[in-house]
Amino acid sequence: MEFVIKISQFLLSLSLLIVLHELGHFIPAKAFKTRIEKFYLFFDVKFSLFKKKIGETVYGIGWLPLGGYVKISGMIDESMDTEAMKEEPKPWEFRSKPSWQRLIIMLGGVTVNFVLALLIYIFASFYYGDTDISADSVVDGYWIENKLLTDLGFKTGDKIISVGGVKIENESDIRSNFLGAESVTISRNGTEQKIDLPEDFLGQLSSSKDRSLFGLRLPFVVAKVADSSLNKSVDLKQGDVFKTINGKKLKYFDQLEDAVDGLEGQTVEVVLVRDKKDITRQLKLNENGKFGIVPFAQIDLETLESLGYYKVVTKTYSFGESFGVGYNKFINQIGSYFNQLKLIFSPSTGAYKGVGGFKAIFDIFPDTWSWQAFWSITAFLSIMLAILNLLPIPALDGGHVMFLLYEMISGRKPGDKFMEYAQMVGFFILIALVLFANGNDIYKAIFD
Incomplete structure (x- = not known):
């Protein structure tokens, strides 16, 4: 069930980001009367899971969830449809449009991703506020x-x-x-x-x-008693908090080993907190000094505060205040991601070893459904998608923008043949990056 929840969040977030990114190209292209041949969520290598032609555009869902695309007439893209480029330019084709219109079309995807992230941070700040520990x-x-x-x-x-x-x-x-x-x-x-x-x-x-x-x-809080535990028949409930063992205070779980040292195989008196009241139980330790009790790995902040462990700081924002708060989070996240890229491209830091692919993204999502976590992760991924797409690599939006800026400054348009070769080089660079990132995932899965 946990896998189903994680994969559902992963696919929902990925689909949302891809569709909106491609809409960012689609809408200005349509506004400038440029023909869109295909609009796809995921890649349709050999076949599609779904497709329907509406007007001049085929809308569909591919089977390979590695991204999505819009196929714009008269544009050299990942489809490498060079045959159409041999014909005379048509008025509805991308290559026939003024450079400033082509620039807007190419920047549309990353613009939508940045706007989406900003809106998520604004509305999440208003709806959820901020919760932290002092x-x-x-x-x-x-x-x-x-x-x-x-x-x-x-x-x-x-x-x-x-x-x-x-x-x-x-x-x-x-x-x-x-x-x-x-x-x-x-x-x-x-x-x-x-x-x-x-x-x-x-x-x-x-x-x-x-x-x-x-x-x-964290305190030692009972999650469940193992079936093989010597204490299976003892009245223990989920949420019971250990307080003392044989009169020795046990405030944190990391103190347990010292607290039971020398008591292996014995029966000890334990004071627990249940419903804000102290209760006493006689518990057995096995020969390894274990109770056979599974502790909670995570405890919500409100419970920790109610038990007197930490002070929870909660901030709420008015709708007006959320704009400033959300904008600051947006800018800080962009700065943080640029710092990550800087470290990744500095071999001496070794940060490149942490680069991950789809599994790394999948692992970010929690195994319990949380809309707050979902939107937070989606905002971060939206920024990541936008920045990566702006990298000046042919085949990415940033590569197209780089050539368009060259054209606008120099007044000379790169030749179609040059663009074909540049697209191929960019495609191979992207494949290498994808293989490296996902190879890191595979290596960690095997050797960790």
Whole structure:
């Protein structure tokens, strides 16, 4: 069921982005009376799942979910239909239109993607607001178990003061400022110290099996009791929170190993919190010091706040305020993605090791349905799609724009033969990038 939910979100988001991107080309092309031969969601290699001709355009759905396209008459695109280009230009063809009209048509797709992301951030800010955890309330520091981090000197219980020189106000600030950071300032036992990060930290993190950074320290909350557990018959309920074991305080799950050290194979008295009341149970530990209880991997922020662990900061915005808030999120996300690309194209950082394909995108979506997460991810992917399409690679929108700008500045239009060769080169570059990204996914799936 979890796979069905993830794949449904993935395909819905991908389809929405593709259709709207292609509409961005379709609408101005129609406005400038340019003929559209095909409008497709996904690629129709050899055959289509659905197609219907309306007027002069065939609308359809292909079987290969790697993108989509509009086939514009008189334009050298990924279809490589060079036969039509040998004929004299027709008034309705792309090549017959003024350069400024062709430029608008080519920029239409990325424009729609940017506008979509901006609108999502605006309306999501208005509808959902922002929820975070105050960094000041993380009084006992963070849970750090990634060996890469511990080898650098981090320990569970460290408080994060700043990342890359930026002061941490809320818990989410840590990850958002980690990209490209050279150092992290922590507080340990009341003393501040700076830990430097190696230049290729992102590469090491991408190659690591554990890619976690700094996690919130969570209580030991019962999710379920395993069928093989010695405590199967004990009255335990989902949501029970461990408080003490044999009188020893257990505030966080990461303290469990120390709390049961030396008690293997014994029966211990455990105090749990249920419905805000303390209850006592006698629980057995097996020879390995395990209760046979599966803990919750994630706990909602409201529960953590009600248990007194962290202070949740909730911000709501009026409709007018949401425009400014959404715009700032939009600009920050664009800047963040450009920084990612800069790091990826800097071999010394090793960030290219983290480049992923469709599986990486699929893994971003949660395994439970959340419209808030769906729209947030869709906005990010929309920005990613727009920026990648603007790269000056022939076969991408950015490649066409590059040649159009050359034409508008120089007054000379590149020849059809040149455009054919450029399209082929661009196509092979794209294939190489797709193979590299998805190859990274396959490598990680096999060796992680």
